[in-house]
Amino acid sequence: MRYSDFTAGQLQSELEKVREEYRMWQSRGLSLNMARGKPGLEQLELSKELFSILRFEDCVADQVDARNYGELAGMPCARQYWAEMLDVSPEQCLVGGNSSLNMMYDLVAKAWTNGLLHSPEPWGKLDHVRFLCPAPGYDRHFRISQSFGMELISIPMTAEGPDMEIVEGWVKDPHVKGIWCVPKFSNPDGIIYSEETISRIAALRPAAPDFVVIWDNAYCVHEILGDYRPIPEILSLCAANGNADLVYEFASTSKMTIPGAGMAVVASSLNNIQYISGCMQAQVISYDKVNQLRQVKFLKDKKHTLTLMRQHAAILWPRFHVFLSALEEIRPLGIARWTDPQGGYFISLYTKPSCAKRTVELCSGAGLVMTGAGAAYPYGVDPQDHHIRIAPSYPPLQDITLAAQLFCTCLKLAALEKILQEKN
């Protein structure tokens, strides 16, 4: 029975029951963290071999010595690896350091201080820069834009990706300089952009000549259920639309091998790669090529990587499954809906309006740390205060059921408080 169909008396007695449940949880002194999409220990163990796979003697490949300075674009074999993974050419790939986020930040920073290839002037010289933020989205993307003082424009997400009618409207504004996209298993909704959405992005006709699509393909091989599902290759689609320089694509091995200790990549048109490499000459001599070589020796190629990713999925899926199963307890109450992701690292849950912050606060009060409510929206503000991002990857499997049950208690309590407050 739905809470909205409860009588006042039923609500009151349910409130008391749930409060008692909550006190019970508090007394257990739990310490659980579902705040970030961090791989758990079992996943890390899949990469044990990384620590011994590369010998000092095996560090010269394609005439490049990984053990010395140079080769800004990365080890040739690493560029080759990413080319296969992303279905582009090695020349379109620049392989960097340990963080794709850092590479995205650096791209925006270069736009700000130097301008991009087609910029009339650096963005930092402009009075006003707007950036499109499909929401809910990845908080760290939005924070990059915010750190440069851009105006963040919230774009509603649909089941097919960003609402393209709204995007196509906004790009007519020359102040709008770009858009953040996570095309596959989007953070946090787990959506795969539809072919139509991807085609419309590739065909955009922005007023700003230096408009940039930041294509964060963070979960390109990160199915947690079922077979690998390719998406249309954006760079060639853009080129076919006369938009060759529109997109910079990013990916990394952080959720394939060891988080924060792998290699990241940027892929784009040859002109963009040449331009950005030129800017980067002032910044760095070369990235850690020894680690690039180590990652490639371990991951080998796409086929082998997909095999490894199935092992990750076998560890991740039970965590999602257990959490989702426990959520079934609250389905009859009509106080929330949630996603059923096939990949990526998150479950998105939508409460009744004005209940998300309170739910997360209650979780925290009983020892369960969740991502701050609102974090998935520009400026960290969810206008409806209704979205919660759930990251079930990190805690040990046996803790997930506990966490989910506690989460349900908090969700019920927050909903009951809200309903009763509205009745009074």
Add this chain to the structure above:
Amino acid sequence: MRYSDFTAGQLQSELEKVREEYRMWQSRGLSLNMARGKPGLEQLELSKELFSILRFEDCVADQVDARNYGELAGMPCARQYWAEMLDVSPEQCLVGGNSSLNMMYDLVAKAWTNGLLHSPEPWGKLDHVRFLCPAPGYDRHFRISQSFGMELISIPMTAEGPDMEIVEGWVKDPHVKGIWCVPKFSNPDGIIYSEETISRIAALRPAAPDFVVIWDNAYCVHEILGDYRPIPEILSLCAANGNADLVYEFASTSKMTIPGAGMAVVASSLNNIQYISGCMQAQVISYDKVNQLRQVKFLKDKKHTLTLMRQHAAILWPRFHVFLSALEEIRPLGIARWTDPQGGYFISLYTKPSCAKRTVELCSGAGLVMTGAGAAYPYGVDPQDHHIRIAPSYPPLQDITLAAQLFCTCLKLAALEKILQEKN
């Protein structure tokens, strides 16, 4: 006998003799590179153990798991390592990725887009920014400033470091926002700043409230001859002068272990570290802590590092010695003077005016690549065209004598051409 004392006839016959020497070199088809301060293979071999020293099971230290996201300031043991190396506290150290140059670039970029701790506004908002460049200096430092469109102000180097009277004059200009310093075994002159120079830097009273001393302590333990020579610790000196936030110090393991595959550090006041960490929250989750741990396990502590550095010195010193010995051939001719470095990676050689470019060009024509003449000066322009940077670390020892003999031939030929041209 000095060329300047040669008669016209003697000069002409010497020219023909040296031209014949040069043609002989050309016919040998050499391929040697002394352009950059790259460690050679023998040095790399000192770090063989790095490749197997860190096991998957040993990645948790001080309650931090190096194998997962987080801990922006770096592994606690890495901060502790650098604190001892630089004679500061661990809290003053933020340990980053593989490149101190990248960390310096990032600092200047943050000044440009966000401002530093005491900036009234970001430097990018200003009409004009000047930066002091002691010259000859490190070309990549100057290129960072140049890439942001700053005006580079050349400061003469003395045997004690930058000419401090000139520096003290310039810092009265509020447009002057900082200075590049390599305090120990400066690139390229190999000078150790005197105690007086360091004291005067720590006591600067710049007009710009956000003036920054970028203290690139790249060669902090890089003696090639003799015992370790400490220099005064700049951060505490600044604090004692009421200038606590004036300096950011940088170092890396690139020339201790594997170039471009180690760890870099920035050290500064606690307020600066807190400020810059805040800015970096938008940029990166964490650096490669697995590699930080690997480096620390290998380098252990300062005592052990100094032992390793003596092994590097034992490989490097013969290379310097052989080159310097071969240069003695030209000393009687009075056409060049050069440094006799006790550490670092370079020999600085000063030709007669207007002979450096031609000498380097002649070297290149016979298969010896040198750093471009002028590279050590702002904008790559040596007003006297007289400086050549020699990097003897990379070629195998048996090639250094050849390279030095060829270099002497080129030097003589360039000088003779110049003298004869002036006579006509």
